[in-house]
Amino acid sequence: MAAAAGAISLGFPVIADTEVPEIPASRFCLHEALVPEPKHDRIVERVIEVRPITIKLKEIPLPVPYSGAFEGERVRKENMRVQFGGKYSRAFELLVAAPADRIRDGKVELIGDDIDRVPDGGSLPLGILIEAAGRKMAKDFEPILERQVHSFINWAMGVMHMGQRDMIWVRIGREAFEKGFRLRHLGEIIAARLHNDFGAIVNKVQVTIFTDADEVASRIGEAEKIYRERDLRVAGMTDESVDEFYSCTLCQSFAPSHVCIISPERLGLCGAYNWLDGKAAHEISPAGANQPVPKTGLVDPALGQWRGINEFVFESSHRALSKLNLYSIMRDPMTSCGCFEAIVAIVPEANGVMVVSREYPGQTPLGMDFITMAGMVGGGVQTPGFMGIGRLYVTSPKFISAEGGIKRLVWVSGDLKRALKDRIEERARKVGEADLFDKIADEETAVDSAGLLEFLQKADHPALKMDPLL
Numbered sequence: 001m002a003a004a005a006g007a008i009s010l011g012f013p014v015i016a017d018t019e020v021p022e023i024p025a026s027r028f029c030l031h032e033a034l035v036p037e038p039k040h041d042r043i044v045e046r047v048i049e050v051r052p053i054t055i056k057l058k059e060i061p062l063p064v065p066y067s068g069a070f071e072g073e074r075v076r077k078e079n080m081r082v083q084f085g086g087k088y089s090r091a092f093e094l095l096v097a098a099p100a101d102r103i104r105d106g107k108v109e110l111i112g113d114d115i116d117r118v119p120d121g122g123s124l125p126l127g128i129l130i131e132a133a134g135r136k137m138a139k140d141f142e143p144i145l146e147r148q149v150h151s152f153i154n155w156a157m158g159v160m161h162m163g164q165r166d167m168i169w170v171r172i173g174r175e176a177f178e179k180g181f182r183l184r185h186l187g188e189i190i191a192a193r194l195h196n197d198f199g200a201i202v203n204k205v206q207v208t209i210f211t212d213a214d215e216v217a218s219r220i221g222e223a224e225k226i227y228r229e230r231d232l233r234v235a236g237m238t239d240e241s242v243d244e245f246y247s248c249t250l251c252q253s254f255a256p257s258h259v260c261i262i263s264p265e266r267l268g269l270c271g272a273y274n275w276l277d278g279k280a281a282h283e284i285s286p287a288g289a290n291q292p293v294p295k296t297g298l299v300d301p302a303l304g305q306w307r308g309i310n311e312f313v314f315e316s317s318h319r320a321l322s323k324l325n326l327y328s329i330m331r332d333p334m335t336s337c338g339c340f341e342a343i344v345a346i347v348p349e350a351n352g353v354m355v356v357s358r359e360y361p362g363q364t365p366l367g368m369d370f371i372t373m374a375g376m377v378g379g380g381v382q383t384p385g386f387m388g389i390g391r392l393y394v395t396s397p398k399f400i401s402a403e404g405g406i407k408r409l410v411w412v413s414g415d416l417k418r419a420l421k422d423r424i425e426e427r428a429r430k431v432g433e434a435d436l437f438d439k440i441a442d443e444e445t446a447v448d449s450a451g452l453l454e455f456l457q458k459a460d461h462p463a464l465k466m467d468p469l470l
């Protein structure tokens with residue numbers, strides 16, 4: 001105790017392997033001054049928690065090169081050893097804050113088969129559960145750290161990651177596999193990068209990787225509940241209630257001129273970042289991909305155009321875009337990268353718009369499926385008449401409000417229509433179209449424009465009486 005007292009008075013916290021009384025933070029020590037930890041195999045972790053120590057790995061021990069140069073690299077089908085998610089299997093990633101004493105720093109566990117048990121070119125379900133702890137770790141930071149997984153994994157040569165939440169698509173190339181890349185390396189990359197890049201808030205990281213189909217199926221439900229809770233946090237906020245929006249340029253590795261402008265009523269088009277996330281991300285990393293964008297110099301309130309935002313977008317799109325209308329699909333709309341949850345597109349014959357989700361594999365009244373449209377819309381260019389969006393934007397009061405908003409909605413792919421039913425009905429009531437939901441077609445009603453038009457005329461859809469879109 002005398003030795004401990006001497007160390008404490010010099011400002012060193014003391015971890016003792018004997019039964020001593022715990023001494024809390026004092027004028028000598030910022031954190032606990034004296035902490036008992038009788039288990040020797042826990043003592044290092046306890047030290048990390050108490051200090052709290054920031055761990056940085058100079059080099060991540062991987063069998064493949066790891067650098068930002070590989071971030072935009074694609075793993076093509078002919079070079080692929082195994083894939084997860086997309087339309088091939090169920091997959092998700094989730095990062096949650098955890099109590100420090102519940103997780104073991106650096107632990108990476110695989111529950112299910114590794115990739116060497118899968119035939120060449122095959123697929124597996126995938127769940128990546130990341131538990132992070134730290135004195136400054138907060139629930140609000142979960143989505144921000146989770147969204148970094150995209151670039152963390154993409155830095156590995158021969159490994160491709162797309163999407164977010166329960167819409168991820170991961171491919172591991174044959175060459176990476178032959179060099180020894182296995183699933184535990186995904187966890188090791190994530191843990192190392194969280195320590196290196198977010199050491200100020202994260203002190204301990206544990207990663208569990210699931211490939212067992214039953215485990216993935218049950219855990220994906222829990223993950224979706226958490227995603228929904230996150231989405232609800234901005235409910236009630238309006239664009240008018242804030243002085244600044246937030247940018248996101250995380251996807252510039254795939255679409256160099258793409259800039260998401262995230263407002264309280266328009267979430268990022270991946271669906272994983274809302275305005276509060278942009279704000280929290282900026283607090284964590286002031287020079288990072290999420291910057292406050294001042295709403296100065298209002299040019300047109302109906303279109304959602306501000307001079308301050310135009311100037312910001314001009315610079316951060318590397319001078320590719322000079323004008324952005326946040327609330328319009330027809331005039332200088334927002335660009336799209338590649339990870340949008342859904343696409344909204346005009347259907348000129350119906351004087352309205354349709355929304356097709358990433359999960360919907362079939363044809364649409366435009367004569368194109370999601371993949372064909374995604375090829376036209378993505379890449380960071382403005383495509384008037386087409387836009388990648390986050391699903392929840394459909395029921396925002398600012399959803400293409402310059403063109404009349406939700407009343408323009410004439411066709412929505414069935415999966416998305418069912419998922420958004422309550423929200424669409426609520427929004428429709430607010431705009432005086434209480435029965436709008438039943439007037440919106442889906443693939444059961446029509447997948448060609450003639451059939452769609454016939455349905456809309458019978459249903460007396462409001463879009464048919466609105467000002468011409470073109």
Ligand code: SF4
Pocket residue numbers: 147248249250251252259260268269270271272273337339340
């Ligand atoms: S889609 Fe937009 S909000 Fe989402 S990560 Fe990419 S740039 Fe950020």
